[in-house]
Amino acid sequence: LSFVTVHGSVNSHTAILARTMSIPALIGTDIPLTDAIDGKLGIVDGRNGCIYVDPDEDTLSKMQQLKQEEQEKKELLQTLKGRENITIDGKKIMLYANIGNSKDLAAVLQNDAGGIGLFRSEFLYLERETFPTEEEQFQIYRTVAETMAGKPVIIRTLDIGADKKCDYFEMEPEENPAMGCRAIRICLTRPEIFKTQLRALYRASAYGQIAIMFPMIISVKEVKQIKVIIEEVKEELREAQIPFREDVELGIMIETPAAVMMSRELAKEVDFFSVGTNDLTQYTLAIDRQNQKLDAFYDPHHPAVLAMIRMAAENAHAEGKWIGICGELGADLELTEEFLSMGLDELSVSPAMVLPLRKKIRESK
Ligand code: PEP
Ligand code: MG
Secondary structure, eight states: OEEEOOSSSTTTTHHHHHTTTTTOOOOOOOOOSSGGGTTOOEEEEEETEEESSSSSSHHHHHHHHHHHHHHHHHHHHHGGGTEEEOOOOBBBBBEEEEESSSGGGHHHHHHOSSSEEEEEEHHHTTTSSSSOHHHHHHHHHHHHHTTTTTSSSEEEOOOBBBHHHHHHHOHHHHHHEEEEETTTTHHHHHHHHHHHHHHHHHHHGGGGGEEEEEEEEHHHHHHHHHHHHHHHHHHHHTTTOOOOOOEEEEEEEOSSHHHHHHHHHHHHHOOHHHHHHHHHHHHHHHTTTGGGGGGOOTTTOOOHHHHHHHHHHHHHHHHEEEEEOOOGGGGOOOGHHHHHHHOOOEEEEEEGHHHHHHHHHHHHH
């Protein structure tokens, strides 16, 4: 129903997955870890960060009332299903959902997302003890593509590293894992792992509207290296007469300041950008997103972060490419109007945020 932790940060993947799955969660609380609360009823209020242990009758009925009101608000939002994501003065925006695995698809459909803007494929690797085979991955990507029935499904290649550690990758311990061998850096240094995933993705492309996105990019050189590997994968599939789509869209995450600064050049190489504001904030502000003590300094509304998004958007558009946001900031209703004014083409958010965001867009100019 919910969970409460003493450690961790609201920007960690545990918190992000809780949002994806609509589980009320309190992270980094000072709840006492003693037997005193064992077996007692607890009410978690995710809106104001309170937990009520062993509540009295009054609190219980007040909270039940609040729960009822929340439910009614949700039901009201259901009337927005099937409606366009269009502002009062006619600007349209694509509104997609983020998922961590195929079990999240039900929530995506229930909330009427226009597609999947970020499938964090590394969770396929994290939930097991050995590398997923090409066939296993293919089946999952195919299921997602088919379930979305022709709607776009943007699958991010594995972003292992930092807080997403996977023992069987046998990575050497690092002093500074957030700046270490993670994501595309693993893929480019261990191409056998990368190629297995790319083969599975290209095979699945025959069954829906799959696009592939690469995390933690810092240079044009990396994108060119990726393209060489993709060509090898395509050639192998052609030779084996395995069907795939030749024109799978390729995009990159904009989540490092380097990618922002190089965004004009990078835009010439790819079909789209998706801004990873969680990491972009971490690397722009030099604040470890995992460090709970720094949550007060971790300001995703920082003007430097917003200027970075604006710059990437201008450069994407200058090259005729589209740009979205798939980091948590995309769901921040206080910034929706600013994102619209930057001309962002897409926002991808946790499934439960799709309808509230549609409401906000429809009320914006
Ligand atoms: C991001 O960095 O904003 C992002 C979407 O990727 P992740 O949170 O998985 O690092
Ligand atoms: Mg990231």
